[in-house]
Amino acid sequence: MTQKDFDYRKLNEELEVILAQMDSTDMDVDEAIKHYQRGMEIVEQLEAYLKGAENKVQKIKQQWDTSA
Amino acid sequence: MDNVVLGVSDFVGLVNQTLEFAYPNIVIAGELANFRVSKNRWVYFDLKDEYSSVRFFGTVYMLPGPLEDGMMLQVRGAPRLHPLYGFSVTVQSMMPVGEGSLKKAAALLEAKLKSEGLFDESRKRALPYPPKTIGLITSGESAAYADFIKIMNERWSGTEIRLADVQVQGDAAVGQIVQAIEFFNAHANPPEVLVITRGGGSAEDLGAFSTEQVTRAVAASRIPTIVAIGHEVDISLAELAADHRASTPSNAAQLLVPDKPQELDRIHTWQIQLGQLLSGRVLRAQQDLFGSTNQLYERVESMVKAENDSLQRAKQLLQALSPERILERGYTILTKAGKTVRSVSDITRGDEVTLRLRDGLRKAKVE
Numbered sequence: 351m352t353q354k355d356f357d358y359r360k361l362n363e364e365l366e367v368i369l370a371q372m373d374s375t376d377m378d379v380d381e382a383i384k385h386y387q388r389g390m391e392i393v394e395q396l397e398a399y400l401k402g403a404e405n406k407v408q409k410i411k412q413q414w415d416t417s418a
Numbered sequence: 419m420d421n422v423v424l425g426v427s428d429f430v431g432l433v434n435q436t437l438e439f440a441y442p443n444i445v446i447a448g449e450l451a452n453f454r455v456s457k458n459r460w461v462y463f464d465l466k467d468e469y470s471s472v473r474f475f476g477t478v479y480m481l482p483g484p485l486e487d488g489m490m491l492q493v494r495g496a497p498r499l500h501p502l503y504g505f506s507v508t509v510q511s512m513m514p515v516g517e518g519s520l521k522k523a524a525a526l527l528e529a530k531l532k533s534e535g536l537f538d539e540s541r542k543r544a545l546p547y548p549p550k551t552i553g554l555i556t557s558g559e560s561a562a563y564a565d566f567i568k569i570m571n572e573r574w575s576g577t578e579i580r581l582a583d584v585q586v587q588g589d590a591a592v593g594q595i596v597q598a599i600e601f602f603n604a605h606a607n608p609p610e611v612l613v614i615t616r617g618g619g620s621a622e623d624l625g626a627f628s629t630e631q632v633t634r635a636v637a638a639s640r641i642p643t644i645v646a647i648g649h650e651v652d653i654s655l656a657e658l659a660a661d662h663r664a665s666t667p668s669n670a671a672q673l674l675v676p677d678k679p680q681e682l683d684r685i686h687t688w689q690i691q692l693g694q695l696l697s698g699r700v701l702r703a704q705q706d707l708f709g710s711t712n713q714l715y716e717r718v719e720s721m722v723k724a725e726n727d728s729l730q731r732a733k734q735l736l737q738a739l740s741p742e743r744i745l746e747r748g749y750t751i752l753t754k755a756g757k758t759v760r761s762v763s764d765i766t767r768g769d770e771v772t773l774r775l776r777d778g779l780r781k782a783k784v785e
Contacts, residue, residue, distance in 0.1 A: 356576070358548060365688060372695040379703045386696040393689045400678050400685075403576030407567060409558065410582050412601060 356399060365392045433499045443510055446472065447492045453485055461509070465491060476509030483527035483630050490519040520621060524628050528655055531630070536637040537658040543642045545662055546610045548675040551578040553602040553609035553641065555595060558583035562617040562648065562667040569668045574675035580609055586616035591626035599635040611674065612641045614656065615667045618648035627654035636660050646670035745776040 368389045372382055424432065448465030455461055461476045463485075474493060485491070492515045495507040514523040531537065556563050558581055570577060582598035585591045595614065602608055614636065616627070626632055627647050636643050637659040645657045646664035657663040664670035737743070741751065751774040752759040759765055769784045 357550075358576075359546070369688060369691060369695065372692070372699065377699065379699060382696055382699040386692055389692040390689070393685055393692070396685050397682065399576060400682055405567070405571050405575055405577045405579060407579045407581060410580055410601075412582065412598075 356395070358396065358399065361392050361396055365389055365396075368392075427501060430499050430501050437497045437499070441497055443494055443496050444507075445492060445494045446507065447490065447515060448472070450485060450489045450491050451487050453487050465493060473504075473506040474509055475506045476512070480509050480512055482513045483523050484530050485514070486522060486526060489514055489522050490516040517621065520625070524652075524655070527628070527630055527633075528658070531633055531637075531655060531659070536633065541637070541661075543661045545642050545644060545674065548574055549577065549610035551580065551609040551611075552674070553580050553582065553598075553612045555582045555584055555598045555602075555612060555614045556616055556667070557586045560586065560617060562586075562615050562646075565617075566613070566615060566667040566671050569671035570675065573671060573677050575678065577675065578609075587619065587623045587626060592629050592631050595626060596631050596635040599632075599639055603638075603640050608641050610641070612639055612643045613646065613670055613674070614643060614660070615646040615664075615670055616648070617667065621652065624652075624654055627656040629655075632656050633659045644670050644673065742776075745774065748776075750775050 368385045371377060372385050372389075377385070446465055448467050451464045451466050451471065453461075453463040455478060459478055461474075461478055461481065463474050464471045465474060466472070474495060476495070491512055493507065493509055493512040495509045495512075497505070497507050499505050514520050535541070554563070554566065556566070563581070567579070570579065580602075582601060584594035584598050586595070599612065599614070602612055614627075616624075618624075624647055627645070633655040636645060636656045642662075643660040644662040644664055645654070645660035646667050646669060647654050647657060648666045653663070662673060664673050745751070753772045753774065754765060754769060759771065765771060765784050767784055771782055771784060773780045773782055
């Protein structure tokens, strides 16, 4: 996954949904395991993102018209 | 010149030539009086002091905001003699001066923009949290910029910050800030949020952020805005028009993005919760399985018992009907060559037969 299509918000939301679904009692074990695996994948990605990524400052090369 | 007689128009032309040469433009400060706007376009007013009063003429486009008689104004303009209406100064630019007038002008502008709904709560939009891209409008040399970047780096990572390096005070500030806001809004791939910020300063230093132009540009931004001006007392109009307001550049960064250590904690909690939910589910599945096994066992057991019971009943019935029970009662079964003799005609004299009694067999011969 590249920096650009990584979406912290979306992954957080997905994880919250997974937790809520796993909390409901009527999920079968197979499904619970799949949810767990996906949840752990997301946790790893979020952690890696928080630990690894850096802020990027880009200075816009634009001459602001001083006469305005 | 003493002997030259001029026509009136020639005189006016001569005076104007002289004035243009001597004072192509001039800055005059004084108290505003007789301020009026004609046809929504032309502005007439006087500037006066204790002893004198001078007439001015301009257009509404030059107004720094709403004005009121009694305010101190500083006006740049060209003195001119009108052929019919006499002497006046044609306005090139004007601004309120002195703390009282600045405050008054700000209050008037605030009331005007407020009545237009620019500061309405209903206009405020939520900021994306956390944003992936930020358009930062500030001076790249300023402490405000350094503080913002520092707090961003401490709190959050992976954000793209695009800096529009503008002057935040002085004559050029207003135009540059407005242009930067418009630049980001016109961008094909605009940032998710605009941060317009500067550090504290005097009321005059912060003036750009209370101008009508900057305030309107902030209000018109399609990209959600957060305006952070470091100050203690007065709130700038740009802040009122922004979707969100922060007290300092650092505070803006705090409002914009979560705190990394806190997020890591939260993710860790979720990780534990995930594990607990799964093991809880597995435990429940095990309990269910144990319950099912038990049920199955109990069902088989009761089936076996029922089978056994009916077998016992069949056995008793069978026993009740058994030939032995008949022999017990004193009857005898007669067989010839293994076949039961049922009729006298089945046997003749001399036949060998077997008698079956309760306690054994006896051979006999028919007489």
